[in-house]
Amino acid sequence: xxxxxxxxxxxxxxxxxxxxxxxxxxxxxxxxxxxxxxxxxxxxxxxxxxxxxxxxxxxxxxxxxxxxxxxxxxxxxxxxxxxxxxxxxxxxxxxxxxxxxxxxxxxxxxxxxxxxxxxx
Amino acid sequence: xxxxxxxxxxxxxxxxxxxxxxxxxxxxxxxxxxxxxxxxxxxxxxxxxxxxxxxxxxxxxxxxxxxxxxxxxxxxxxxxxxxxxxxxxxxxxxxxxxxxxxxxxxxxxxxxxxxxxxxxxxxxxxxxxxxxxxxxxxxxxxxxxxxxxxxxxxxxxxxxxxxxxxxxxxxxxxxxxxxxxxxxxxxxxxxxxxxxxxxxxxxxxxxxxxxxxxxxxxxxxxxxxxxxxxxxxxxxxxxxxxxxxxxxxxxxxxxxxxxxxxxxxxxxxxxxxxxxxxxxxxxxxxx
Numbered sequence: 200x201x202x203x204x205x206x207x208x209x210x211x212x213x214x215x216x217x218x219x220x221x222x223x224x225x226x227x228x229x230x231x232x233x234x235x236x237x238x239x240x241x242x243x244x245x246x247x248x249x250x251x252x253x254x255x256x257x258x259x260x261x262x263x264x265x266x267x268x269x270x271x272x273x274x275x276x277x278x279x280x281x282x283x284x285x286x287x288x289x290x291x292x293x294x295x296x297x298x299x300x301x302x303x304x305x306x307x308x309x310x311x312x313x314x315x316x317x318x319x
Numbered sequence: 320x321x322x323x324x325x326x327x328x329x330x331x332x333x334x335x336x337x338x339x340x341x342x343x344x345x346x347x348x349x350x351x352x353x354x355x356x357x358x359x360x361x362x363x364x365x366x367x368x369x370x371x372x373x374x375x376x377x378x379x380x381x382x383x384x385x386x387x388x389x390x391x392x393x394x395x396x397x398x399x400x401x402x403x404x405x406x407x408x409x410x411x412x413x414x415x416x417x418x419x420x421x422x423x424x425x426x427x428x429x430x431x432x433x434x435x436x437x438x439x440x441x442x443x444x445x446x447x448x449x450x451x452x453x454x455x456x457x458x459x460x461x462x463x464x465x466x467x468x469x470x471x472x473x474x475x476x477x478x479x480x481x482x483x484x485x486x487x488x489x490x491x492x493x494x495x496x497x498x499x500x501x502x503x504x505x506x507x508x509x510x511x512x513x514x515x516x517x518x519x520x521x522x523x524x525x526x527x528x529x530x531x532x533x534x535x536x537x538x539x540x541x542x543x544x545x546x547x548x549x550x551x552x553x554x555x556x557x558x559x560x561x562x563x564x565x566x567x568x569x570x571x572x573x574x575x576x577x578x579x580x581x582x583x584x585x586x587x588x589x590x591x592x593x594x595x596x597x598x599x600x601x602x603x604x605x606x
Contacts, residue, residue: 278516307518318475
């Protein structure tokens, strides 16, 4: 389990407008590229000083590759990161204000307290 | 020594700017009441005639990240750029530039470290909406220098609630010992019950109105013991999965002082979360 890496994906996609669009249009391709090229980059270090050990589990990779935010919630991805990025991805597809945010809540309706642990 | 002219605790609702400036056809029905309450709250700060603002907030995974995450951080820089692409995207917040009060940052860091708080510091800090929303609501002319203080209310493991209260008490003492004739307002922003990215988000009210009523009563009456008796790192998950932001209110209760009722209290029950506004005048205020 690599909650940290799930969060790192959500964080680094969310802060880059081009990657937000790329992930919306091609989630599986973006996840594959990101895990190969970006997962081990330490964000404030030169490229050569990267980590060597970070990779997704199959379940995590699949959840990201299918935009499956209820699954990401179940896996303990940070709720704020998932929400923020997925609003950027899908709010535009809903005519009503907060339409996507309410759909998001409905899709998580089966979760009860305590929620999955987001500690990393 | 410096004078603490006001202590202010507020929620930071990132949708306020958009709601208050939308054209009439897009203006939500609650906007007029909200603007009225914010303008009245703003006046409580103006009456204190501050020269400097200490701004307590919490980075929302912008510059602070899980590979190197400070629990408490003081900005020490001559300027702070503010707001991020994803805040512009989601909330319509503008890019801003705030001036820094570097000598007060230096004083807070030195005295805070010597008082037992191992404060991190940043000489190049871009602040986010936890700092800028209170500027937009309380001081929209953005004409005063600031010292930003960030807390971790976001990424476990977090400091205990009592540590937030203790840091608030220390900030109060340290600012009062700053050798300056300036008037300092200490402003902190947090949340009442809040759910983000969970099944209770964006409901017609905050996720736990009962918690909100209790929380407002604790803050308004300065009941630090009451809050500490009920609030733990574990309990804060229950009212809503982003309710740890209440610890920034607890920090501000520490600044204001135990048993010290707020001089101004107002709330607004909105969709998603309750707004709450508090002002204390530790040294009185001109009527």
